[in-house]
Amino acid sequence: MADRPRFFDDLAGVAGGAFSALTGLREELHAMVRARIDEALSSLDLVRRDELDVARELATRARMAQEDADARLARIEERLADLEKAVTAPTPQA
Structure with a gap:
């Protein structure tokens, strides 16, 4: 029975790492999209x-x-x- 809580701890650690990676990926994607939009707007001479x-x-x-x-x-x-x-x-x- 001692293995079971450790399994859930490991699973929670993996899920937390995946969540952290997805958050970083989302922020990086947001920055890339913003850079592309700024580039497109600057070329339009608005x-x-x-x-x-x-x-x-x-x-x-x-x-x-x-x-x-x-x-x-x-x-x-x-x-x-x-x-x-x-x-x-x-x-x-x-």
Whole structure:
């Protein structure tokens, strides 16, 4: 009967070693997959989120400035048309 507990101890030791080996294998596999994914992503020339947000903000400001410039140009063209009408309008002779 003394052999039986030792057998279970040996079996538990083997199972513990296998579990430890599988844990190490899992961690190594995880590191390899992460390295491959990082390598693939770096070759895609992706933009980081903060850089995209900055570019979006710049585009928004540029669009607003363009709209302001278009409105200002329309007012200037309207004033110019009014001035041209005033200059070319016949003056009444008294």
